[in-house]
Amino acid sequence: MKIAECAESTLGAVIKEKNFHDIFSKHHESSVRSQYTQALPGCLDDFNAGMTTLEKLMREHIEGKRLSLLTSQP
Numbered sequence: 001m002k003i004a005e006c007a008e009s010t011l012g013a014v015i016k017e018k019n020f021h022d023i024f025s026k027h028h029e030s031s032v033r034s035q036y037t038q039a040l041p042g043c044l045d046d047f048n049a050g051m052t053t054l055e056k057l058m059r060e061h062i063e064g065k066r067l068s069l070l071t072s073q074p
Contacts, residue, residue: 010050017043
């Protein structure tokens with residue numbers, strides 16, 4: 001469940017970035033376009049943090065499965 005929640009959150013960061021891009025990046029006013037540039041680092045940080053956490057959770061899950069297979073063998 002933790003992996004699914006983390007994946008959903010990380011995907012949310014990607015969707016947020018795309019929405020900011022679609023709304024702000026092609027606007028005719030430069031002050032509005034700059035809102036995308038200002039929001040981009042935060043979106044990227046959220047995505048990278050999510051991917052790091054997701055990798056950690058997946059490695060822990062795989063290791064737990066591997067260990068349970070090793071301990072369950074006669």
